[in-house]
Amino acid sequence: MGPAVAEIVFENTTKRFGSITAVDNLSLTVGDGEFVVLLGPTGAGKTTTLRLAAGLEVPNTGRIRVAGVDVTRAPPAERDVAFVFQQYSLYPHYTVYENMAFPLRSPSRRWDEARIEARVREIARLLRIEAKLSNLSTALSGGEMQRVAIGRALVRDPAAFLMDEPLSSLDARLREDLRVELKRIQEDLGATVLYVTHDQMEAMTLADRIGVLAEGRLVQIGTPRQIYSAPASVHVAMRLGSPRINLLPVGALGLADGPAGATTVGVRPEDVILGRGGAVARVIAVEHLGAETVILMESEGNKVHALVGAGAMRHVGEETTVQMLPGTALFFDRDGQRLDAAPTSDAKKPAERAHGT
Amino acid sequence: MSAASTRSVLEPSPWGQRFAALLVILYALITMIPLVWIGLTGLKTPPDAIAYPPKVVFDPSLEGYVNLFTARSRQTPEYMASLPPPTSWYDELVRKRNMVITGPSRFAERYMNSIIIGFGSTFLAVFLGTIAAYGFSRFKVPLKDDLLFFILSTRMMPPIAVAVPIFLMYRALGLSDTHLGMIILYTMVNVSLAVWLLKGFIDEIPMEYEEAALVDGYSRMQAFWKVVLPQAKTGIAATAIFCLIFAWNEYAFALLLTSGNAQTAPPFIPIIIGEGGLDWPAVAAGTTLFLLPIVFFTVLLRQHLLRGITFGAVRK
Ligand SMILES: Nc1ncnc2c1ncn2[C@@H]1O[C@H](COP(=O)(O)OP(=O)(O)O)[C@@H](O)[C@H]1O
Ligand SMILES: [Mg+2]
Numbered sequence: 106m107g108p109a110v111a112e113i114v115f116e117n118t119t120k121r122f123g124s125i126t127a128v129d130n131l132s133l134t135v136g137d138g139e140f141v142v143l144l145g146p147t148g149a150g151k152t153t154t155l156r157l158a159a160g161l162e163v164p165n166t167g168r169i170r171v172a173g174v175d176v177t178r179a180p181p182a183e184r185d186v187a188f189v190f191q192q193y194s195l196y197p198h199y200t201v202y203e204n205m206a207f208p209l210r211s212p213s214r215r216w217d218e219a220r221i222e223a224r225v226r227e228i229a230r231l232l233r234i235e236a237k238l239s240n241l242s243t244a245l246s247g248g249e250m251q252r253v254a255i256g257r258a259l260v261r262d263p264a265a266f267l268m269d270e271p272l273s274s275l276d277a278r279l280r281e282d283l284r285v286e287l288k289r290i291q292e293d294l295g296a297t298v299l300y301v302t303h304d305q306m307e308a309m310t311l312a313d314r315i316g317v318l319a320e321g322r323l324v325q326i327g328t329p330r331q332i333y334s335a336p337a338s339v340h341v342a343m344r345l346g347s348p349r350i351n352l353l354p355v356g357a358l359g360l361a362d363g364p365a366g367a368t369t370v371g372v373r374p375e376d377v378i379l380g381r382g383g384a385v386a387r388v389i390a391v392e393h394l395g396a397e398t399v400i401l402m403e404s405e406g407n408k409v410h411a412l413v414g415a416g417a418m419r420h421v422g423e424e425t426t427v428q429m430l431p432g433t434a435l436f437f438d439r440d441g442q443r444l445d446a447a448p449t450s451d452a453k454k455p456a457e458r459a460h461g462t
Numbered sequence: 463m464s465a466a467s468t469r470s471v472l473e474p475s476p477w478g479q480r481f482a483a484l485l486v487i488l489y490a491l492i493t494m495i496p497l498v499w500i501g502l503t504g505l506k507t508p509p510d511a512i513a514y515p516p517k518v519v520f521d522p523s524l525e526g527y528v529n530l531f532t533a534r535s536r537q538t539p540e541y542m543a544s545l546p547p548p549t550s551w552y553d554e555l556v557r558k559r560n561m562v563i564t565g566p567s568r569f570a571e572r573y574m575n576s577i578i579i580g581f582g583s584t585f586l587a588v589f590l591g592t593i594a595a596y597g598f599s600r601f602k603v604p605l606k607d608d609l610l611f612f613i614l615s616t617r618m619m620p621p622i623a624v625a626v627p628i629f630l631m632y633r634a635l636g637l638s639d640t641h642l643g644m645i646i647l648y649t650m651v652n653v654s655l656a657v658w659l660l661k662g663f664i665d666e667i668p669m670e671y672e673e674a675a676l677v678d679g680y681s682r683m684q685a686f687w688k689v690v691l692p693q694a695k696t697g698i699a700a701t702a703i704f705c706l707i708f709a710w711n712e713y714a715f716a717l718l719l720t721s722g723n724a725q726t727a728p729p730f731i732p733i734i735i736g737e738g739g740l741d742w743p744a745v746a747a748g749t750t751l752f753l754l755p756i757v758f759f760t761v762l763l764r765q766h767l768l769r770g771i772t773f774g775a776v777r778k
Contacts, residue, residue, distance in 0.1 A: 160676075160677075161673050161676065161677070180676070180681075181676040181677045182677075182678075182681060184677075187677065187678075188673075190670050190673075190674060192668075192670065193668040193670040193671060194670070196674070196675075196689060197671075197693065207675070207678055208678035208679055211679030211680050212679065212680065212684065261678075261679075
């Protein structure tokens with residue numbers, strides 16, 4: 106039913122608010138049927154990017170296309186996109202049914218009531234909120250509210266979906282359930298989605314590609330795997346992974362063989378090996394997470410996190426040795442840009458990094 | 463003592479609640495007494511109304527209401543005796559006082575004026591106030607703060623302080639003693655209150671709802687109509703009641719600017735006293751009827767009003 110090529114394209118788009126540049130020269134293509142997640146901290150320009158795509162803001166420079174049509178200056182109603190807001194997502198004076206029927210009753214669609222009812226029921230079934238259709242939208246739990254908000258976007262069958270941290274107000278358990286469901290629905294429908302979040306877990310699990318935003322700039326875009334294993338910079342490396350990547354001066358843990366110009370070396374906690382030789386370290390904290398254990402150590406004046414299996418028991422104060430899995434180190438220069446580690450065989454990563462921007 | 467142990471620490475104790483209830487009931491009684499007295503006086507005969515000590519138990523009579531709605535003239539006993547028997551219960555009531563009905567009084571007409579002017583100006587003030595408040599709330603208006611202050615400053619003196627210029631202006635414009643003139647005047651006084659109250663309410667409605675409607679395919683105007691207005695109705699109801707109460711009760715301007723044509727009930731009711739002695743029951747009957755529309759309107763909008771007046775505190 107939707108248009109043939111439902112893609113969203115930003116071309117050198119910039120949006121300023123006074124002296125703040127909220128979105129800085131963004132170029133990004135969300136392909137037909139693709140799920141792109143923009144990941145960034147609060148204030149990175151995520152919401153502004155979505156608002157530009159929806160027509161709620163007009164860019165200072167650059168162009169935006171949806172499904173092949175230049176919509177840079179088109180009003181929201183003329184764009185074939187649906188928006189799921191971070192909060193205040195449902196009209197409080199309407200029932201669930203009326204909320205979901207609202208876009209279909211708009212002057213630009215004006216479906217007849219029989220068709221609306223069939224469509225709303227179909228989507229309600231998909232989202233498992235059929236039983237709630239006659240509830241007032243304020244008489245729902247947080248999870249149900251966001252389901253309805255997603256449903257209101259789905260009924261229209263738009264060219265693209267824009268989602269602004271739709272799960273961030275939910276508790277952890279619900280967030281997980283809805284995340285899985287959202288991905289299932291997106292795959293079933295082949296929907297084009299531009300989704301923003303500050304939650305790396307959501308980004309990793311939902312995205313076909315992740316774009317990392319920092320201060321309005323798209324720092325890197327690629328598959329979750331690429332972003333995780335070949336981050337373009339220290340900033341990107343720190344955004345993904347829990348606990349955070351260990352950043353050490355070159356030479357620590359015996360890692361002296363970095364490429365020329367390297368000042369910092371990054372080691373993921375899961376790549377740190379304990380008790381099999383290497384530098385001497387003392388355990389200063391142990392956190393049991395169930396299946397895994399996080400161990401904080403001090404070695405040669407550096408703090409090092411290690412993520413180990415639950416079997417490897419350690420005690421605070423214990424002396425051990427620490428080294429890293431060979432070939433897993435990431436080297437960064439003085440400016441925080443990643444350098445190719447000569448000894449490793451990740452030669453094609455920089456090319457992938459440029460892809461898609 | 464088990465009851466005390468189960469209540470939340472934030473709840474007042476049972477005795478505290480009883481004391482608070484007692485205070486509220488006492489206060490309600492004190493404020494109700496004059497109203498009850500007026501209501502009762504309207505149902506007394508003139509002698510009962512001025513009896514001393516005051517009569518609490520009395521034979522109810524509709525004489526006050528009959529006198530309110532009729533013009534009467536006093537006749538000699540000979541003339542009264544020559545009349546054919548009375549044709550209606552109110553004829554009979556009037557004749558007991560040696561009077562005959564000569565026609566309807568002007569009360570109904572004045573009452574109608576009050577309704578036209580009161581509700582007309584309330585509608586206009588709330589209508590203009592809603593649009594202005596929406597504009598101030600949602601758009602970048604140059605000099606917004608100054609304009610809002612200016613709008614409020616029109617209420618910093620009692621409106622009657624500008625009675626003379628308004629009187630002269632109205633005479634020059636031919637607005638004196640017209641319905642339109644009174645509607646414009648009360649609208650002008652009320653609109654500043656309406657803008658300020660409604661801006662507060664509209665500010666509290668998140669922009670996201672309208673934006674969602676825009677993305678859902680509606681124009682700004684339709685979004686205002688379908689999404690903002692329904693959520694602002696609590697505020698609109700509260701504002702409308704405040705505006706209506708002012709316009710309905712206003713006395714000074716009505717006395718000054720109206721006489722024959724557009725006179726409202728407040729300057730008319732005291733005049734009743736003059737027509738044939740101190741007719742307190744008629745005055746009380748007029749006052750009772752005068753109170754009814756406000757009571758009715760307030761009860762009608764009650765559930766909005768309670769949330770509206772305490773706005774900010776208990777939204778959602
Ligand atoms: N309407 C606005 N007026 C002024 N500044 C704004 C406005 N909207 C966003 N900003 C600023 O732009 C930057 C990006 O904001 P936003 O896109 O909301 O970030 P995010 O959604 O990633 O938290 C922030 O510094 C924010 O303060
Ligand atoms: Mg945001």
